[in-house]
Amino acid sequence: MSFRTNLTAMFAVTFLSVPAFADGITVMDSYARAASPAAKSGAAFMMIRNDTGQDDTLVSASTDAASRVELHTHIEVSDGVMQMTEIEGGVPLPAGGTYHMVRGGDHVMLMGLTGPLEQDATIDVTLVFENAGEVEVTIPIDNTRKPEAGAHGSHSH
Numbered sequence: 151m152s153f154r155t156n157l158t159a160m161f162a163v164t165f166l167s168v169p170a171f172a173d174g175i176t177v178m179d180s181y182a183r184a185a186s187p188a189a190k191s192g193a194a195f196m197m198i199r200n201d202t203g204q205d206d207t208l209v210s211a212s213t214d215a216a217s218r219v220e221l222h223t224h225i226e227v228s229d230g231v232m233q234m235t236e237i238e239g240g241v242p243l244p245a246g247g248t249y250h251m252v253r254g255g256d257h258v259m260l261m262g263l264t265g266p267l268e269q270d271a272t273i274d275v276t277l278v279f280e281n282a283g284e285v286e287v288t289i290p291i292d293n294t295r296k297p298e299a300g301a302h303g304s305h306s307h
């Protein structure tokens with residue numbers, strides 16, 4: 151796990167907001183958060199744009215910050231009750247498409263955190279794509295961020 155200690159939060163936000171580019175895969179607006187200060191799990195959210203010119207699939211993710219990483223979505227199991235479940239077969243990323251992970255929706259699930267997700271630190275996450283291969287992203291931790299407008303579901307983390 152690598153944590154970046156920041157002199158000022160403003161500097162961190164500016165610096166870390168630079169999108170990561172790799173082989174036509176662009177990761178934007180990423181952040182990670184813990185379910186609670188003592189939680190053993192957390193989640194990462196981001197937008198992924200596919201400019202590789204071919205369809206791709208996000209098949210998995212990994213990080214030193216957690217012992218297990220899964221791609222999750224939320225499904226409604228009964229009236230208004232949402233439950234997280236692993237996305238079978240990965241996430242399709244059509245050529246030219248942008249995939250949005252949002253609170254209450256799809257996310258990168260961080261299970262078995264190896265340490266607390268401290269505000270303004272960062273974690274390095276490796277995204278694995280079927281065609282584009284591995285894409286490394288440095289994701290800032292923001293436990294204070296509010297869910298995006300339009301996000302739904304009572305279960306957030």
Ligand SMILES: [Cu+2]
Pocket residue numbers: 193222223234235257258259
């Ligand atoms: Cu989850």
